[in-house]
């Protein structure tokens with residue numbers, strides 16, 4: 379059985395957890411904080427979470443994990459069967475992670491963890507994040523799912539990341555840059571959160587956040 383390692387406050391961890399739930403793959407969860415210890419670095423080369431244990435060994439990087447799950451567990455597919463549509467799904471995911479989530483990540487320490495980010499970084503992130511979101515708005519369909527009428531890997535990635543980016547942008551800029559640039563996103567988030575597994579992932583994340591902040 380697959381073991382998923384990491385922390386339930388992580389959007390990348392929740393991407394994989396939710397994917398396994400939607401695909402009805404049995405898995406175990408084991409709490410591992412990201413870090414530079416030998417024990418973690420042996421299994422995830424930069425000490426990041428999530429990573430998984432499979433019958434063949436450990437695997438890190440959530441997108442590699444998601445595609446491994448899709449290849450190894452073809453039931454309940456999350457990618458379209460058509461090669462071009464599969465590529466469009468990957469295009470969407472890569473755009474979202476590189477040009478939106480990774481950009482916004484630079485303000486999380488202040489938005490979420492009570493740290494301080496320089497005003498230069500805050501300004502630079504806003505420009506790049508708005509450009510990334512404008513690009514995402516050109517790809518996203520919301521008909522009603524991210525890439526059309528079928529629930530897909532694009533949704534598995536969009537929901538955990540966009541929620542967090544939306545929260546962080548409100549905290550730092552006083553406005554939700556996600557809903558400003560992607561009309562219809564609020565109804566989409568509601569639709570996704572009507573799914574029982576998304577609710578379970580969200581509840582686990584909220585419990586983990588409460589536990590995390592009660593220890594600070």
Ligand SMILES: N[C@@H](CCC(=O)N[C@@H](CS)C(=O)NCC(=O)O)C(=O)O
Nearest residue numbers: 388389390412426427428439440441
């Ligand atoms: N590209 C990685 C990103 C994972 C990532 O950034 N995880 C965060 C938690 S949300 C982490 O481990 N941060 C610790 C660090 O960057 O050292 C993936 O897709 O798995």
